[in-house]
Amino acid sequence: MSLPANMQCVEISTPGGPEVLRVASRPVPRPGPGEVLIRVAAAGVNRPDVAQRMGKYPPPPGAPDLPGLEIAGTIAAIGADAGGLSVGQSVCALVSGGGYAEFCLAQASLCFPFPKGYTAVQAAALPETFCTVWHNVFQRGALKKGESLLVHGGSSGIGTTAIQLAKAFGSTVYTTAGGGAKCQACLDLGADRAIDYKSEDFVQVIAEATGGRGVDVILDMVGGTYLNRNIKCLAPDGRHVSIAFLEGSKAEVNFLPVMVKRLVLTGSTLRPRSVPEKAAIAGALRANVWPLLDQGRLAPAIFATFPLHQAEDAHRLMESSAHIGKIVLAL
Incomplete structure (x- = not known):
């Protein structure tokens, strides 16, 4: 799958209110060992994103500075030792940052298949929560x-x-x-x-x-x-x-x-944990929870979706606490 040189993303221009979120262009990242590059179709919005935007929750060392901790889409490229995943496969993933973008790197061990019948918006509401x-x-x-x-x-x-x-x-x-x-x-x-x-x-x-x-x-x-x-x-x-x-x-x-x-x-906090620690949590989820999602016994409660360029509005809704359930950015 050919990759563009650049992508659209939403970055934090300076710590502050929702208005500091701005659309920008950045180079498309390339996957390293154990990583996959996901063409993002949807990204969950979470309270830690708001805290990061306000300057109260900085990314851990090595993590992207873009907000976004959970994504869903299709695998666009694969690094070495990527655990049997394939280009074109639909996955959702827990990431340490970078989800508010057209492309995002994810550890292969932190990727999940879409539950049966799920859209990308539904799948993006799963990993972090x-x-x-x-x-x-x-x-x-x-x-x-x-x-x-x-x-x-x-x-x-x-x-x-x-x-x-x-x-x-x-x-x-x-x-x-x-x-x-x-x-x-x-x-x-x-x-x-x-x-x-x-x-x-x-x-x-x-x-x-x-x-x-x-x-x-x-x-x-x-x-x-x-x-x-x-x-x-x-x-x-x-x-x-x-x-x-x-x-x-x-x-x-x-x-x-x-x-x-x-x-x-x-x-506990999840984002700063090591990849092996988070992979152990992900493995337990695949074994114990994913079958329930496949059976329709559980489902994310999604309140609203916004296009990527309206991330500011998504953050305003999050901070208002008027929502019930999840807020998702759909690309």
């Missing part, structure tokens, strides 16, 4: 069948994914969301109880719903004052997993209930 949820809820949080999960921000891309995955694997799911429409969307995705944080106290609701026992796992994207409230919501031997800090990364913690209830406080 599903890898994040699988690792944090099921690997770090060790959620098991019959246990309970509290997901904060249930109407977000992460939240809608966590609700579906936890229900698919036999857990009771509680979630918080802002307003009746978002709470209803969470219920429609399978949540057992959606708590409107604008009018309800989730600590009280969880206590009442669980008979005072609490939940086994909490997936938290808020941080700040939520940490101590979450600790109150955890059952003995519960696990608290932090993946973002919309309210701030610092909190004063009373460790007495942590010790008395034998709690685990953990968390």
Whole structure:
């Protein structure tokens, strides 16, 4: 497949608001060992993209400076030792950056086939969100069948994914969301109880719903004052997993209930992890989750799509929190 010399992309001209995103032209990259070059048909928009644009989440060493952590398209070129992938094959991929572009490099070990019947827009909404949820809820949080999960921000891309995955694997799911429409969307995705944080106290609701026992796992994207409230919501031997800090990364913690209830406080970020570490997460997804996607038992909740040159508008929507589910750029 012949490749052009240059491609269109969206770059961050300077740290700032959505208006700093601009369309630019850059050379098309060439794949190295273990890499493939993907002709991008769609790219997911995620909170880390917004944080990078604001100058709060710089790319790890060696990663592209362009935003975009998940893509879908067709393989345009292959480097050496690319793991049996072929030119022309449709794949989605977890990438460390560069997704807001017509072409993007990906590690072969972090590529996934399109689930059965999926469009590129649907496939692009999978890698970052599903890898994040699988690792944090099921690997770090060790959620098991019959246990309970509290997901904060249930109407977000992460939240809608966590609700579906936890229900698919036999857990009771509680979630918080802002307003009746978002709470209803969470219920429609399978949540057992959606708590409107604008009018309800989730600590009280969880206590009442669980008979005072609490939940086994909490997936938290808020941080700040939520940490101590979450600790109150955890059952003995519960696990608290932090993946973002919309309210701030610092909190004063009373460790007495942590010790008395034998709690685990953990968390992670995905982007800076090594390729072998991310490949292990991807392998677990292929084995445990991709069959459910193929069967139609799970699906990404996609709220809106924008053309690449309207990435600024996509970021404005993301920051408004008016969306339910995923936002995707379609090329």
